[in-house]
Amino acid sequence: MRQRAVGNSGLRVSRLGLGTLAWGRDTEGDEAAAQLIGFTEAGGNLVDSSPFYGGGVAQRILAELLDDVIPRTELVISSSGGIHPGRDGVDCSRRALLGQLDATLRELGTDHLDLWQVATWDPFTPVDEVASTLEYAVTSGRVRYVGARGYLGWQLATAAAGTPLVATQAEYSLLARGVEDELIPAADHHGVGLLAAVPLAGGVLTGKYRDGIPADSRGASETGAELVAGYLTEETARVVEAVVTAADGLGASPLAVALAWVRDRPGVTSAIVGARDYAQHTGVLASEELELPAAISAALDDVSA
Numbered sequence: 001m002r003q004r005a006v007g008n009s010g011l012r013v014s015r016l017g018l019g020t021l022a023w024g025r026d027t028e029g030d031e032a033a034a035q036l037i038g039f040t041e042a043g044g045n046l047v048d049s050s051p052f053y054g055g056g057v058a059q060r061i062l063a064e065l066l067d068d069v070i071p072r073t074e075l076v077i078s079s080s081g082g083i084h085p086g087r088d089g090v091d092c093s094r095r096a097l098l099g100q101l102d103a104t105l106r107e108l109g110t111d112h113l114d115l116w117q118v119a120t121w122d123p124f125t126p127v128d129e130v131a132s133t134l135e136y137a138v139t140s141g142r143v144r145y146v147g148a149r150g151y152l153g154w155q156l157a158t159a160a161a162g163t164p165l166v167a168t169q170a171e172y173s174l175l176a177r178g179v180e181d182e183l184i185p186a187a188d189h190h191g192v193g194l195l196a197a198v199p200l201a202g203g204v205l206t207g208k209y210r211d212g213i214p215a216d217s218r219g220a221s222e223t224g225a226e227l228v229a230g231y232l233t234e235e236t237a238r239v240v241e242a243v244v245t246a247a248d249g250l251g252a253s254p255l256a257v258a259l260a261w262v263r264d265r266p267g268v269t270s271a272i273v274g275a276r277d278y279a280q281h282t283g284v285l286a287s288e289e290l291e292l293p294a295a296i297s298a299a300l301d302d303v304s305a
Contacts, residue, residue: 001043001288004269008191009166011114011145013076015263016288017046017195019274024057026276032061033069035281040070042285048169048195048272049079050119051104063108072110078167078195079104080149082119092122094133101142115167117147121155131163138164147192153182160190167269172196173262174205174243174304175236184267193269196262200273204231205258207244242303246296255280256287261300264292 003012018039023032036047049059059079066072081100084091091097101116116137118130137143147167148159156168168187170179172194179194187194200206209232240254247254263271275281292300 001285003043003045005193006115006145006269007166007187007193009145009193011076011166013046013270014044015270016044016259016284017048017078017270017272018044019048019197019272020058020062021048021050021053021274022058022276023061023274024054027054029061029064031278033065034278035275036062036065036070038278038281038285040074042288044285045074046076046078046270046272048197048274049077049108051079051081051100051107052083059104059107066109076114077108077110078115078117078147078169079108079113080117080119082122087124090120090122090124092118092120092125092130092133094129094136097130097133098137101137105142112141113143115145115147116143117149117167117169118159120150121148121152127158128162131159134163134165147195149197151183153186156183156192157186157190160186160192165190165192167193167195169195169197169272171198172265172268172271173199173201174239174258174300175201175231177304188267194267196265196268196271198227199262199271200255200258201231201236202227204228204236205240205243205254207240207247207254210237210240210244239300239304242300246292246300250290250293250296252290253283253286255283256290257292257296257300259284259287260290260292261297263287264297 001014004015005012049062081097082092084096134146145166147165149169151168172179243254243257247257273284275284
């Protein structure tokens, strides 16, 4: 699997990242272990985690796999802080951020994170306080690099002016291209790499929902129904049909086409995908072999614009 530099930093990550959002919720420990082994054997190294994934269980599962299954040194582990009870669910104060960081390190059983991101913009905490907290996390050795998740373009530009951010994480797919307006230009200007989250639009871009909602799909589950339903419109159906048509012409899966499109968009460092099971995970890894012809990429640009 190819690797790319994260923004203007020396940190290099695989251009596909392993998401752990479903670990502990839809994906049990043995299945998670199989995914992690398959991912690293394919050359992947970026593992996206959070204290809130899997109802708080995902990082505990990851901790059980570190060293026993995969050496910690082979992984680039990303996590976040800032989501917190009270204050509208957001608290990026120095006290809250460092408290969450230390808790994450204890839970993972590691002395550092390779990438630590503020999970959301906090209107209650001064930007300078957030910036100094991130810098302290690096200088104290707890964190190697820092970034932000879920920021708007102006928020990223404001934060990057006083903090050496290397990454920003946001939803980006053929069905969610809003980041192209302001966030990606801001990231490019400040040398920040984009980690594309939800690149398959909750699985909608795989074509599985063209004829309804399968009983065993994410769209039929309590945790995923709302996300999937938001993508099931007449406009998005035209995009999905274009993806399926392109896949048929290339002899590839719709999953691979949709993922290759976002993976190779300007400014994208890595596309992070969290599969529910190993069969889906295998399909994700197979997409690494697909390079979209320029004409097909342009056609998908047009139909999804």
